Amino acid sequence: MTVPAFERLKNRLAEVDDLTKAASLLFWDQRVMMPPAGSEARAESMATVSRLAQERFVAPDIEQLLEDLRSLEESSDYDSFEASLIRATRRDFEKASRVPPELVGEMRRASTLALSAWGPAKEESNFEAMRPHLETNLGLRHRYVECFDPADETYDVLLDDYEPHMKTAEVREIFDELKEELVPLVKEIGDAGEIADSFMTGEFDPGRQRDLGLEIVRRFGYTDDEWRLDQTSHPFMSSPGAGDIRLTSNFRPNDLTSLFATMHEFGHGVYEWGVDPALARTPLGSGVSLGLHESQSRTWENLVGRSRSFWRFFYPRLQETFAEQLGSIEEEAFYRAVNKVQPSLIRIDADEVTYNMHIILRFELEQELIEDRLALRDLPAAWNARMDDYLGVAVPDDARGVLQDMHWAGGSFGYFPTCALGNVISVQIWERAREELGDLDERFERGEFGELRDWLTEHLYRMGRKFTPQETIERVTGSRIDAKPYVRYLREKLAPQPA
């Protein structure tokens, strides 16, 4: 008996997915567990596993199967598993077949080594130690771009890996709209006078922050059976297999930012967690784009985690835990402090408004780098100038400037804009959820988040990569990506109220 073509395709894709998952464990382990001296060997095994994943995918038999399955695709419902799998795989194949597996392996080896160098370089605020690695990463991205037909803009090719089908010009348009709305909003807020928040810095035991973070995400849906939470200097989420969702957060002794990072990474995690189990071990079995992903991390971090109703529920627990620091601080004062809008140095600690300016800055610099309009040697100066320009902030050192994020070390050029797109999308989805679920605040005040999670699972997470990002957004919200709801939300929540 011969195995039907569709089954054969599924089996071959499952194998590729297994390798991808192995690579993602190699990555997680490198960041969280690996002794430092293991980095060279790790770079080699990363390179080999990634190259093989590519080789096994871009293979003649898969090309043939995709050909043979055209009629099945066309005769199946657009929404069906079969049509979706063949359609998504065809696009993935079309892209992947342009890139030599050796280049994939080289990109992975270089970024693994660069990531190992990034930690110490950041600690010593030594951009020059990082520069050769960034040169290599960027050089490899140039070679990667050359694998594709010329695009409208070079940056399009990079962006497409994180936000499929999105063009740089579209992002620019959205970002221009954000800039236009947010720059005056920041000014208005600034003019209204400073919000007191000195109680937000002090001594906050990291172990207790971890316990509180766990207490929160357990309410959201975290279980010990399927999740874990670890410490890293740069928080991230990784899922090296179905039923295995890993969050990291940075539990720092002098502030409470880890709580928001933990909720943020939970948002990434719950998106992966909610994908239909039937899509596991296929290319459909994960979130559809970084923009959609970020929409969910920002939903749980900001729309939930910085809401008044959330803190109505959780502030007593926080106060109880850090009685000395917060015992005398009113809930409303705390709420205002965690929503304080103020230009600052570090992207991941930024408030909801200025956060977008951090992204726009990176988006612009990335384009200049990939188009050779900016040399890496001049990057720190360009960074610092633009921080002054957009946020009026003086950068004291590269650790708190150009070295703060791990993404460029990790070779992720084209990733950053998805963070601000995520903000925009998050509010579109949020408004839809509230329309269907009614008053969420009442439930949050009681510590109930299950209905929101279930709604998001049902309407968004389940779909995985069955549709394009734009189709996915339209299915959830009924409309295309649109900055207006987000800007309105920010104004309503954060603009100074007339006295």
Added chain:
Amino acid sequence: MTVPAFERLKNRLAEVDDLTKAASLLFWDQRVMMPPAGSEARAESMATVSRLAQERFVAPDIEQLLEDLRSLEESSDYDSFEASLIRATRRDFEKASRVPPELVGEMRRASTLALSAWGPAKEESNFEAMRPHLETNLGLRHRYVECFDPADETYDVLLDDYEPHMKTAEVREIFDELKEELVPLVKEIGDAGEIADSFMTGEFDPGRQRDLGLEIVRRFGYTDDEWRLDQTSHPFMSSPGAGDIRLTSNFRPNDLTSLFATMHEFGHGVYEWGVDPALARTPLGSGVSLGLHESQSRTWENLVGRSRSFWRFFYPRLQETFAEQLGSIEEEAFYRAVNKVQPSLIRIDADEVTYNMHIILRFELEQELIEDRLALRDLPAAWNARMDDYLGVAVPDDARGVLQDMHWAGGSFGYFPTCALGNVISVQIWERAREELGDLDERFERGEFGELRDWLTEHLYRMGRKFTPQETIERVTGSRIDAKPYVRYLREKLAPQPA
């Protein structure tokens, strides 16, 4: 320019090694970090990575390269890197090419699932929950055995994977000699009256045990740059890459056995650590056999870690840490307690003498299982009967009986005898080291272990898999494997002294 054949072989083998290392990380992570619900996905990625490692190794181009390199091998010095690599690879290839990659993948998938089931089954002392997994594992071993030419004994095929070139009959001969010597020794010791050791059970904070274990192995050579130490219910060592040595130990609140487990696993780790870095990413880059490996774990656990001179050095630190429990206990009384010979239930907690009987029991049962002389259904009863027979110990439940070890769940049939062989070999090497280094006790008393480690590295660890196990032993000790030094050592150290 064409790449020389030897370089091509090295590159291909490096790729296979990268996959093997990735598989070893997947394994380590499963045991130490993975959330339980990740086990099915993990079984799949384990299976795929292992199968691909096999496929990429048993490939026509490698076969051809081995053919083409015959003249290089013959014209090179036997000890040279080139000749050793070709020789070892030829033997590995000859074995691996008999086994279909699908079977390798299946064995790995089944054992990964079985290992996930083993933890809960042991906790609930539920052999029946484990039995279907063991049936599968054993069935796959039968298929594995059938891949090879008929051997003198079926068990030879399994044994060869852990102790290359060794025959079951040779092991039996050594074990018969051990039995003959050790059974009367156990009786003599028993007749001499019981050694007081009630202070060895009590409350010993696990965190402090971990700190003490680290303090010890740091003296031996552990550094944070290259090593890590974690908690697992079954201690093991894994090295998922050069410069990355991972130990686990079981820090239990009611006894001090974790200290010995930590030293034991350090012995495995330091063997991997000491392999010549030039052999990394080749099939020569690890310890040569499980017997040699176990010789080193037992060296650091017993020959060092249960010596009088070691405790002369370390007992004050232990006493200081656990003042309440050990403050009034003399060093000599403690030394005698950690060397108390008494039949007991758990292999890894057993004393140096009775340990071997635990192994002989497993060695015999494994042969009966693989030769279909014993059904898995009857295994617990057979286990318990033999525990009574060899050690006079009544097994209260399967958790402390047949389910205590993870090896059969992990599919490792044929592994256990190497543990007792390791004991035998350890003393042969130890005697050689003492001949060359002179009085080690004096250095141990001062907390100095570097010379021993360096000698072992220079004379044993460096070689990796360049030579066969027997050649390796002969190079270190000048003689073949021989039980006499071991028996003599046990008698001298542990037999009751005439009053």
